[in-house]
Amino acid sequence: MSRNRHRLRTLIVAAAAGSLLTACAGAGGLGTDENTINVLMVNNPQMTELQKLTAKHFTAETGIKVNFTVLPENDVRDKISQDFANQAGQYDVATLSNFEIPFYAENDWLHPLDEHIAGDPGFDQDDILEPVRESLTAEDGKVYGEPFYGESSFLMYRKDVFEEQGLKMPDKPTWEQVAEFAAKTDGAREGMKGICLRGLPGWGEMIAPLTTVVNTFGGTWFTEDWEAKLTSPEFTAATEFYVGLVREHGQAGAAQSGYAECLNNLTQGNTAMWYDATAAAGSLEAADSPVKGKIGYVQAPVAETDSSGWLYTWAWGVQQASKKPDKAWEFISWASGKDYERLVGEEIGWANVPAGKRSSTYDHPEYRKASGTFGDVTRRSIESADPRDPGVQPRPTIGVQFVDIPEFSDLGTKVSHELSAAIAGRQSVASALKKSQAMAEEVGEEYQQR
Numbered sequence: 001m002s003r004n005r006h007r008l009r010t011l012i013v014a015a016a017a018g019s020l021l022t023a024c025a026g027a028g029g030l031g032t033d034e035n036t037i038n039v040l041m042v043n044n045p046q047m048t049e050l051q052k053l054t055a056k057h058f059t060a061e062t063g064i065k066v067n068f069t070v071l072p073e074n075d076v077r078d079k080i081s082q083d084f085a086n087q088a089g090q091y092d093v094a095t096l097s098n099f100e101i102p103f104y105a106e107n108d109w110l111h112p113l114d115e116h117i118a119g120d121p122g123f124d125q126d127d128i129l130e131p132v133r134e135s136l137t138a139e140d141g142k143v144y145g146e147p148f149y150g151e152s153s154f155l156m157y158r159k160d161v162f163e164e165q166g167l168k169m170p171d172k173p174t175w176e177q178v179a180e181f182a183a184k185t186d187g188a189r190e191g192m193k194g195i196c197l198r199g200l201p202g203w204g205e206m207i208a209p210l211t212t213v214v215n216t217f218g219g220t221w222f223t224e225d226w227e228a229k230l231t232s233p234e235f236t237a238a239t240e241f242y243v244g245l246v247r248e249h250g251q252a253g254a255a256q257s258g259y260a261e262c263l264n265n266l267t268q269g270n271t272a273m274w275y276d277a278t279a280a281a282g283s284l285e286a287a288d289s290p291v292k293g294k295i296g297y298v299q300a301p302v303a304e305t306d307s308s309g310w311l312y313t314w315a316w317g318v319q320q321a322s323k324k325p326d327k328a329w330e331f332i333s334w335a336s337g338k339d340y341e342r343l344v345g346e347e348i349g350w351a352n353v354p355a356g357k358r359s360s361t362y363d364h365p366e367y368r369k370a371s372g373t374f375g376d377v378t379r380r381s382i383e384s385a386d387p388r389d390p391g392v393q394p395r396p397t398i399g400v401q402f403v404d405i406p407e408f409s410d411l412g413t414k415v416s417h418e419l420s421a422a423i424a425g426r427q428s429v430a431s432a433l434k435k436s437q438a439m440a441e442e443v444g445e446e447y448q449q450r
Contacts (some may be wrong), residue, residue, distance in 0.1 A: 026196045030090055036065040037327050040080055041095040042314060043070045046354045049344065050335060058334050064327050084109040087323035092328040096317040098387070102397070102404050104183045104317065105138035111318040116329040123333045131385045132313050135398065140398035145315035146336040150356030152309035152381035153212060154298070154374075156266060156280065157181075161188050164334060175213065175241065175301040178273065184273035194226035194249035197242065199309040200258030201425040203412025206420060208310060208401040209275055212300060215240040215391040216308035216440035220404050221440060224394040226447040228440035230415070231433050238303075243422050253364040275301065275358045277312070278381055281374035282351060286307045291381075299381055304392055307384035310401035313357065316384055342369075356382055359414045394429060396447065407443045408447040414439055 030038045034216050046069065069091070071079060079092045084104060094103065103259035104110050116407045117125045125133070128147065155170055155178065165188055167181060184195030212221070219234035225327050229235055251265050263280055265271040267289060274280075284295050300309035316332045318325055334340055340395045341353045341361055350370035355378070356362050360380045362368065371378070390400040395405045402412065418432035 005091065017287060030067055030069075031355055033065075034324070035063055035327075036067055037092040037331060038067045038069070038090060038320075039093045039331065040071070040076060040091040041081070042073050043445070044073075044314070046093065046244070047314075050148075050340075050354075051345060052348065053340075058331065062330055064330060064332075066331060084319055087319070087321040089319060089323065090369065091319060092322040092324050093331060095148065095314050095316055095317055096145055097401055098132075098145075098311065098313050098315065099399070099404060099408075101315065101317060101417070102138050102339045103406055105142070105144040105369050109216050109320055110144040111320050111325050111328075112144060112324060113146065113318065113329065113332075114142050117143060119122050120329070120333055124338055124360075125237065126220040127338070127360050129357060129379070129382050131387060132309050132357050132383055135313065135387045136309055137316055145313075145317045146332050147313040147315045148356040149354035150311070150313040150382055151277050151279045152311055152356075152378065152385050153209065153276060154278050154300055154377055154381050155273060155275050157296050157298070158185075158266075158269075158291070158294055160194070163186055163400075164188065169296055169317055171300055172299050173301045175216070178275075178301045179241075179245055179249075182245060182273060186249045188272060189269065191270055193251050193265075193271050195245065195273040195275070196251045196257065196262035196265045197246040197254070197275060198258050198262060199246055199250070199254040199420055200256055200261070201257065201413060201416040201420045203402065203409050203416060205258040207412040210239065210242050210419070211401045212302075212308045212310050212390075213242050215400065216301075216303045216305040217241070218304045218392045220391050220393055220395060222396050222444055224396050226396050226444040227435055228444045230440050231325075234435060236429070239334045239419065239422075239433060243419065243429050246423055248427070254421045258331055266295070275324045278309075278356065278378040281371075281378065284395060285351075285374065293448035295373070297377045299384070300375060305390075307381075308390075309366050309381040309385050311382065311387050312401070345370075368369055386406060405443070405447070407446070411439055411443050422424070 007403040051068050059065050083090050085280055091251050132147050132150045137143050162169055165184055167184060186194035191254055198209050200206055214235055217234050217238035219232055219238050220229055222228055222239055253272060259276060262276055263283060266274045285292050302308045318328045322328055338360060344353050350366045353367055362375055370374055387398045387400050402408055415436040418435050421427050422429045
């Protein structure tokens with residue numbers, strides 16, 4: 001094992017060790033017979049629906065039993081990193097995101113899927129939306145994951161409030177326009193603020209939307225040779241804009257508001273706009289939503305780039321140490337395939353289809369009907385995302401709303417705490433970025449020495 005791979009393995013295993021003990025509790029026994037595969041996955045609603053459908057359909061058709069271990073996101077990430085870094089081989093398949101897959105592949109922890117794809121033309125790899133497909137393809141050109149669903153980010157707004165205020169939302173707004181709209185809709189109704197933006201610390205919370213703003217303002221976390229740029233004029237301008245906008249026209253308690261809080265604010269009529277994940281549309285348009293039919297959806301706001309939406313997918317990866325890669329592929333081919341989407345649509349409902357990954361999904365009449373006003377803009381947002389070139393300058397690694405290195409989860413979270421403090425008024429943006437730059441330089445210097 002090379003020095004870099006040893007360091008990465010040590011980094012991930014050490015981070016996982018503390019929480020692994022609690023994550024293991026209640027996981028259940030693992031299947032060991034030749035017709036059983038072990039799948040470790042996150043416990044989101046679409047995954048648990050998959051679990052319920054598997055025995056009746058996949059196992060009945062193939063004879064392959066699937067033993068699921070289902071855990072909350074933080075716990076499942078820890079458990080996956082422990083098992084895959086050690087190549088323990090307990091789990092054949094795991095849910096990984098486009099954040100982990102590239103460096104897991106680089107460290108030979110994943111089984112490449114290209115031969116399986118080539119031998120399974122019915123899977124139709126070309127139907128996978130290109131940015132999603134690209135984000136799961138490593139530098140060696142091989143595919144290491146297949147998506148279960150995908151998402152981007154877009155701007156959501158109250159159509160009725162905009163009409164009352166005589167405002168018209170463009171299909172592709174700029175951030176300057178969004179700031180103007182936020183000022184004009186702030187107080188449009190009692191208790192309503194102009195916009196909701198994440199201010200809650202976390203690399204997957206505030207840092208995700210903020211980084212897309214940084215990208216489109218012309219900034220970057222690192223240059224292609226790993227020079228940290230958090231105090232550059234572009235990064236500073238983007239951060240001051242974001243912090244200023246949420247302080248002036250954003251929600252109360254913004255420094256502790258994340259995805260869930262902003263979703264609640266828009267659902268309860270407490271904000272006129274929200275920039276966040278395309279996955280939120282399903283909740284906003286649910287049958288019992290107070291704002292069903294009242295929300296408009298447009299692509300992520302821009303400044304200097306043509307698009308700025310992020311890209312994220314929960315995908316299936318096969319552990320390199322798995323002794324059953326062929327059976328693992330049969331499961332993945334089913335779970336990420338077109339027939340599974342039709343199965344969900346027919347048995348559970350078309351609004352529940354794990355979308356955001358296949359072009360054909362958006363051509364299906366039943367799904368188009370169920371996705372209403374948000375389906376097309378979600379597809380456009382995903383298709384316009386460019387994980388290899390999301391800004392105005394070359395990057396050292398892929399990623400739209402993150403830097404695709406294992407250290408970023410720690411770095412991004414630490415930086416988010418500094419910037420959340422700026423949103424709360426406890427320090428200036430300049431002070432927060434100065435501290436953040438020092439932390440980013442340490443990471444950059446590590447990579448410059450490799």
